[in-house]
Amino acid sequence: MTSGDWNTTSPGRILIVDDAPENIQILHQTLKDEHEVFFATSGAQALQLANQLEPDLILLDVIMPGMNGYQVCKELKQASLTKEIPVIFITALNEEHDETAAFAVGGVDYIAKPIRPAVVKARVKTHLMLKRQREFLSRLSLVDGLTGVCNRRHFDERMRLEWRRAHRNNSTLAIIMADVDHFKRFNDTYGHQAGDDCLKTVAESLQAALQRPADFLARYGGEEFVCILPETTPQGAQVIAERMCSLIAEKNLPHSTSPTASHVTVSVGVACCLPDSCPGSPEELLMLADECLYRAKREGRNRVITIQTPA
Helix, strand or coil: CCHHHHHCCCCCEEEEECCCHHHHHHHHHHHCCCCEEEEECCHHHHHHHHHHHCCCEEEECCCCCCCCHHHHHHHHHHCCCCCCCCEEEEECCCCHHHHHHHHHCCCCEEEECCCCHHHHHHHHHHHHHHHHHHHHHHHHCCECCCCCCECHHHHHHHHHHHHHHHHHHCCCEEEEEEEECCHHHHHHHHCHHHHHHHHHHHHHHHHHCCCCCCCEEEEEECCEEEEEEECCCHHHHHHHHHHHHHHHHHHCCECCCCCCCCECCEEEEEEEECCCCCCCCHHHHHHHHHHHHHHHHHCCCCCEEEEEECC
Protein backbone atom coordinates (compact mmCIF):
# COMPACT_ATOMS: atom_id res chain seq x y z
CA MET A 1 0.00 0.00 0.00
CA THR A 2 1.22 3.52 -0.77
CA SER A 3 0.24 6.81 0.78
CA GLY A 4 -1.97 7.45 -2.22
CA ASP A 5 -4.30 4.67 -1.10
CA TRP A 6 -5.42 6.80 1.87
CA ASN A 7 -7.53 8.96 -0.44
CA THR A 8 -8.95 6.28 -2.70
CA THR A 9 -12.55 5.15 -2.80
CA SER A 10 -11.61 1.47 -3.09
CA PRO A 11 -14.35 -0.83 -1.75
CA GLY A 12 -14.49 -1.81 1.89
CA ARG A 13 -16.21 -4.69 3.69
CA ILE A 14 -19.00 -3.15 5.75
CA LEU A 15 -21.00 -5.00 8.40
CA ILE A 16 -24.38 -3.42 9.25
CA VAL A 17 -25.88 -4.41 12.59
CA ASP A 18 -29.52 -3.41 13.17
CA ASP A 19 -32.65 -5.31 14.18
CA ALA A 20 -34.91 -3.11 11.99
CA PRO A 21 -35.11 -4.38 8.38
CA GLU A 22 -36.00 -0.92 7.05
CA ASN A 23 -32.78 0.55 8.48
CA ILE A 24 -30.71 -2.26 6.99
CA GLN A 25 -32.37 -1.64 3.63
CA ILE A 26 -31.58 2.09 3.68
CA LEU A 27 -27.95 1.51 4.66
CA HIS A 28 -27.57 -1.26 2.10
CA GLN A 29 -28.89 0.96 -0.68
CA THR A 30 -26.62 3.75 0.46
CA LEU A 31 -23.42 1.70 0.44
CA LYS A 32 -23.87 -1.25 -1.94
CA ASP A 33 -22.59 0.51 -5.07
CA GLU A 34 -19.21 1.34 -3.49
CA HIS A 35 -18.68 -1.37 -0.89
CA GLU A 36 -19.23 -5.03 -0.06
CA VAL A 37 -22.07 -5.00 2.46
CA PHE A 38 -23.11 -7.63 5.02
CA PHE A 39 -25.71 -7.41 7.77
CA ALA A 40 -26.64 -8.89 11.14
CA THR A 41 -29.88 -8.47 13.06
CA SER A 42 -28.63 -9.25 16.57
CA GLY A 43 -25.61 -8.72 18.74
CA ALA A 44 -24.70 -12.41 18.84
CA GLN A 45 -24.89 -12.68 15.06
CA ALA A 46 -22.80 -9.52 14.73
CA LEU A 47 -20.00 -10.98 16.85
CA GLN A 48 -20.06 -14.21 14.86
CA LEU A 49 -19.92 -12.44 11.50
CA ALA A 50 -17.25 -10.00 12.65
CA ASN A 51 -14.99 -12.94 13.43
CA GLN A 52 -15.78 -14.72 10.18
CA LEU A 53 -15.66 -11.75 7.81
CA GLU A 54 -13.15 -9.44 9.53
CA PRO A 55 -14.90 -6.39 8.03
CA ASP A 56 -13.18 -3.06 7.49
CA LEU A 57 -15.94 -1.16 9.29
CA ILE A 58 -19.03 -1.89 11.41
CA LEU A 59 -22.19 0.24 11.49
CA LEU A 60 -23.85 -0.62 14.78
CA ASP A 61 -27.28 0.15 16.23
CA VAL A 62 -27.52 0.67 19.98
CA ILE A 63 -31.02 -0.50 20.85
CA MET A 64 -31.41 -4.19 20.03
CA PRO A 65 -33.08 -7.06 21.86
CA GLY A 66 -30.79 -9.12 24.05
CA MET A 67 -27.30 -7.69 23.64
CA ASN A 68 -27.34 -3.95 22.96
CA GLY A 69 -24.83 -2.11 20.75
CA TYR A 70 -22.67 -0.93 23.62
CA GLN A 71 -22.20 -4.51 24.80
CA VAL A 72 -21.42 -5.68 21.27
CA CYS A 73 -18.80 -2.98 20.79
CA LYS A 74 -17.22 -3.76 24.15
CA GLU A 75 -16.84 -7.42 23.21
CA LEU A 76 -15.44 -6.54 19.80
CA LYS A 77 -12.78 -4.37 21.41
CA GLN A 78 -11.79 -7.10 23.86
CA ALA A 79 -11.11 -9.69 21.13
CA SER A 80 -7.71 -9.62 19.40
CA LEU A 81 -9.19 -10.45 15.98
CA THR A 82 -11.77 -7.63 15.98
CA LYS A 83 -10.40 -4.95 18.30
CA GLU A 84 -8.98 -2.84 15.44
CA ILE A 85 -12.23 -2.74 13.43
CA PRO A 86 -13.72 0.80 13.56
CA VAL A 87 -17.29 0.92 14.90
CA ILE A 88 -19.69 3.71 13.96
CA PHE A 89 -22.84 3.85 16.06
CA ILE A 90 -26.05 4.68 14.19
CA THR A 91 -28.92 5.17 16.61
CA ALA A 92 -32.06 7.08 17.49
CA LEU A 93 -30.54 7.93 20.87
CA ASN A 94 -29.26 11.48 20.66
CA GLU A 95 -28.60 12.60 24.23
CA GLU A 96 -25.10 13.68 25.20
CA HIS A 97 -24.66 10.80 27.64
CA ASP A 98 -25.60 8.31 24.88
CA GLU A 99 -22.90 9.66 22.61
CA THR A 100 -20.40 9.67 25.47
CA ALA A 101 -21.22 6.04 26.24
CA ALA A 102 -20.60 5.09 22.59
CA PHE A 103 -17.12 6.58 22.62
CA ALA A 104 -16.40 5.08 26.04
CA VAL A 105 -16.83 1.51 24.72
CA GLY A 106 -14.59 2.14 21.70
CA GLY A 107 -16.79 3.66 18.99
CA VAL A 108 -15.06 5.98 16.52
CA ASP A 109 -18.14 7.96 15.46
CA TYR A 110 -21.81 8.48 16.27
CA ILE A 111 -24.56 9.17 13.73
CA ALA A 112 -28.06 10.03 14.92
CA LYS A 113 -31.15 8.67 13.17
CA PRO A 114 -33.08 9.29 10.99
CA ILE A 115 -30.47 7.97 8.57
CA ARG A 116 -29.13 10.54 6.12
CA PRO A 117 -27.44 8.66 3.26
CA ALA A 118 -25.05 11.47 2.32
CA VAL A 119 -23.80 11.74 5.90
CA VAL A 120 -23.38 7.97 6.21
CA LYS A 121 -21.41 7.77 2.95
CA ALA A 122 -19.12 10.62 4.01
CA ARG A 123 -18.43 9.16 7.46
CA VAL A 124 -17.82 5.67 6.07
CA LYS A 125 -15.38 7.06 3.50
CA THR A 126 -13.52 9.04 6.18
CA HIS A 127 -13.14 6.14 8.60
CA LEU A 128 -12.12 3.67 5.90
CA MET A 129 -9.42 6.11 4.81
CA LEU A 130 -8.22 6.54 8.41
CA LYS A 131 -8.15 2.77 8.93
CA ARG A 132 -6.07 2.24 5.80
CA GLN A 133 -3.71 4.98 6.87
CA ARG A 134 -3.23 3.31 10.27
CA GLU A 135 -2.61 -0.04 8.60
CA PHE A 136 -0.08 1.53 6.24
CA LEU A 137 1.80 3.21 9.08
CA SER A 138 1.69 0.01 11.13
CA ARG A 139 3.26 -1.92 8.29
CA LEU A 140 5.91 0.76 7.87
CA SER A 141 6.81 0.38 11.54
CA LEU A 142 7.54 -3.32 10.93
CA VAL A 143 9.80 -2.84 7.89
CA ASP A 144 13.52 -2.11 7.85
CA GLY A 145 13.90 1.22 6.10
CA LEU A 146 17.14 0.33 4.30
CA THR A 147 16.65 -3.21 3.01
CA GLY A 148 12.86 -3.40 2.75
CA VAL A 149 12.65 -6.70 4.65
CA CYS A 150 11.02 -6.96 8.06
CA ASN A 151 12.71 -5.37 11.06
CA ARG A 152 13.73 -6.66 14.49
CA ARG A 153 10.44 -5.65 16.09
CA HIS A 154 8.46 -7.64 13.52
CA PHE A 155 10.80 -10.60 13.95
CA ASP A 156 10.24 -10.66 17.72
CA GLU A 157 6.47 -10.72 17.21
CA ARG A 158 6.62 -13.39 14.52
CA MET A 159 9.03 -15.54 16.52
CA ARG A 160 6.65 -15.69 19.48
CA LEU A 161 3.78 -16.58 17.15
CA GLU A 162 5.65 -19.37 15.34
CA TRP A 163 7.03 -20.72 18.61
CA ARG A 164 3.53 -21.10 20.02
CA ARG A 165 2.30 -22.65 16.77
CA ALA A 166 5.14 -25.19 16.72
CA HIS A 167 4.35 -26.26 20.26
CA ARG A 168 0.62 -26.40 19.57
CA ASN A 169 1.03 -28.44 16.37
CA ASN A 170 3.99 -30.48 17.65
CA SER A 171 5.95 -29.45 14.54
CA THR A 172 9.55 -28.55 13.71
CA LEU A 173 10.84 -25.00 13.75
CA ALA A 174 14.14 -23.80 12.26
CA ILE A 175 16.04 -20.54 12.64
CA ILE A 176 18.70 -19.26 10.24
CA MET A 177 21.08 -16.47 11.23
CA ALA A 178 23.29 -14.96 8.51
CA ASP A 179 26.03 -12.36 8.86
CA VAL A 180 27.95 -10.58 6.09
CA ASP A 181 31.62 -11.53 6.35
CA HIS A 182 34.11 -8.72 7.02
CA PHE A 183 31.48 -6.04 6.51
CA LYS A 184 33.45 -3.37 8.38
CA ARG A 185 36.31 -3.84 5.94
CA PHE A 186 33.82 -3.54 3.08
CA ASN A 187 32.56 -0.21 4.43
CA ASP A 188 36.09 1.04 5.03
CA THR A 189 37.11 0.11 1.49
CA TYR A 190 34.10 1.13 -0.57
CA GLY A 191 32.26 3.63 1.63
CA HIS A 192 28.98 3.55 3.52
CA GLN A 193 26.78 4.12 0.48
CA ALA A 194 28.25 1.03 -1.14
CA GLY A 195 27.77 -0.73 2.20
CA ASP A 196 24.09 0.15 2.16
CA ASP A 197 23.77 -1.12 -1.42
CA CYS A 198 25.53 -4.31 -0.38
CA LEU A 199 23.06 -4.93 2.44
CA LYS A 200 20.15 -4.38 0.06
CA THR A 201 21.57 -6.93 -2.36
CA VAL A 202 22.20 -9.42 0.43
CA ALA A 203 18.63 -9.00 1.70
CA GLU A 204 17.25 -9.57 -1.81
CA SER A 205 19.33 -12.72 -2.19
CA LEU A 206 18.29 -14.09 1.20
CA GLN A 207 14.64 -13.41 0.39
CA ALA A 208 15.00 -15.09 -3.01
CA ALA A 209 16.21 -18.26 -1.29
CA LEU A 210 12.87 -18.64 0.49
CA GLN A 211 10.15 -20.48 -1.39
CA ARG A 212 7.16 -20.67 0.96
CA PRO A 213 4.84 -17.86 2.09
CA ALA A 214 5.30 -18.89 5.73
CA ASP A 215 9.09 -18.45 5.61
CA PHE A 216 10.05 -15.16 7.24
CA LEU A 217 13.14 -12.98 6.80
CA ALA A 218 14.13 -9.97 8.90
CA ARG A 219 17.12 -7.72 9.38
CA TYR A 220 18.27 -8.50 12.89
CA GLY A 221 20.67 -5.62 13.20
CA GLY A 222 23.66 -4.15 11.36
CA GLU A 223 24.79 -6.68 8.77
CA GLU A 224 22.98 -9.60 10.43
CA PHE A 225 19.78 -11.23 9.16
CA VAL A 226 17.50 -13.87 10.65
CA CYS A 227 14.99 -16.22 9.10
CA ILE A 228 12.16 -18.28 10.63
CA LEU A 229 11.28 -21.53 8.86
CA PRO A 230 8.12 -23.17 10.25
CA GLU A 231 7.70 -26.93 9.79
CA THR A 232 11.18 -27.32 8.37
CA THR A 233 13.57 -30.19 9.07
CA PRO A 234 17.26 -29.65 9.80
CA GLN A 235 18.05 -31.01 6.34
CA GLY A 236 15.56 -28.65 4.71
CA ALA A 237 16.90 -25.66 6.62
CA GLN A 238 20.46 -26.61 5.64
CA VAL A 239 19.45 -26.66 1.96
CA ILE A 240 17.88 -23.19 2.24
CA ALA A 241 20.92 -21.80 4.07
CA GLU A 242 23.28 -23.14 1.42
CA ARG A 243 21.04 -21.65 -1.28
CA MET A 244 21.35 -18.30 0.47
CA CYS A 245 25.14 -18.52 0.34
CA SER A 246 25.07 -19.52 -3.34
CA LEU A 247 22.74 -16.71 -4.39
CA ILE A 248 24.91 -14.12 -2.65
CA ALA A 249 28.05 -15.57 -4.23
CA GLU A 250 26.37 -15.38 -7.65
CA LYS A 251 25.99 -11.62 -7.20
CA ASN A 252 29.80 -11.47 -7.22
CA LEU A 253 29.94 -8.22 -5.27
CA PRO A 254 33.65 -7.26 -5.14
CA HIS A 255 35.30 -7.36 -1.70
CA SER A 256 39.00 -6.87 -2.34
CA THR A 257 39.95 -6.62 1.34
CA SER A 258 38.16 -9.78 2.49
CA PRO A 259 40.54 -12.54 3.68
CA THR A 260 37.80 -15.06 2.85
CA ALA A 261 37.02 -14.44 -0.82
CA SER A 262 37.31 -11.79 -3.51
CA HIS A 263 33.56 -11.22 -3.34
CA VAL A 264 30.97 -10.67 -0.59
CA THR A 265 30.13 -13.81 1.38
CA VAL A 266 28.03 -14.69 4.41
CA SER A 267 28.43 -16.98 7.37
CA VAL A 268 25.29 -18.83 8.43
CA GLY A 269 24.13 -20.60 11.57
CA VAL A 270 21.09 -22.88 11.60
CA ALA A 271 19.23 -24.27 14.61
CA CYS A 272 16.25 -26.58 14.39
CA CYS A 273 14.14 -28.03 17.16
CA LEU A 274 12.18 -31.22 16.70
CA PRO A 275 8.73 -31.95 18.17
CA ASP A 276 8.76 -32.39 21.96
CA SER A 277 12.44 -31.47 22.14
CA CYS A 278 12.58 -27.69 21.72
CA PRO A 279 14.45 -25.55 24.24
CA GLY A 280 12.46 -23.87 26.94
CA SER A 281 12.05 -20.57 25.11
CA PRO A 282 12.34 -19.07 21.62
CA GLU A 283 15.30 -17.03 22.86
CA GLU A 284 17.18 -20.27 23.57
CA LEU A 285 16.60 -21.52 20.02
CA LEU A 286 17.79 -18.20 18.67
CA MET A 287 20.87 -18.45 20.88
CA LEU A 288 21.66 -21.87 19.40
CA ALA A 289 21.48 -20.42 15.88
CA ASP A 290 23.74 -17.57 17.00
CA GLU A 291 26.26 -20.04 18.41
CA CYS A 292 26.27 -21.90 15.08
CA LEU A 293 26.84 -18.61 13.27
CA TYR A 294 29.88 -17.77 15.36
CA ARG A 295 31.18 -21.30 14.93
CA ALA A 296 30.91 -20.79 11.16
CA LYS A 297 32.97 -17.62 11.54
CA ARG A 298 35.60 -19.35 13.68
CA GLU A 299 35.92 -22.17 11.17
CA GLY A 300 36.72 -19.88 8.25
CA ARG A 301 33.47 -18.03 7.33
CA ASN A 302 31.53 -18.41 4.07
CA ARG A 303 29.91 -21.60 5.33
CA VAL A 304 26.83 -23.06 7.04
CA ILE A 305 26.83 -24.73 10.45
CA THR A 306 23.66 -26.54 11.53
CA ILE A 307 22.52 -27.97 14.86
CA GLN A 308 19.32 -29.69 15.90
CA THR A 309 17.90 -30.37 19.35
CA PRO A 310 18.31 -32.87 20.73
CA ALA A 311 21.73 -33.19 19.13
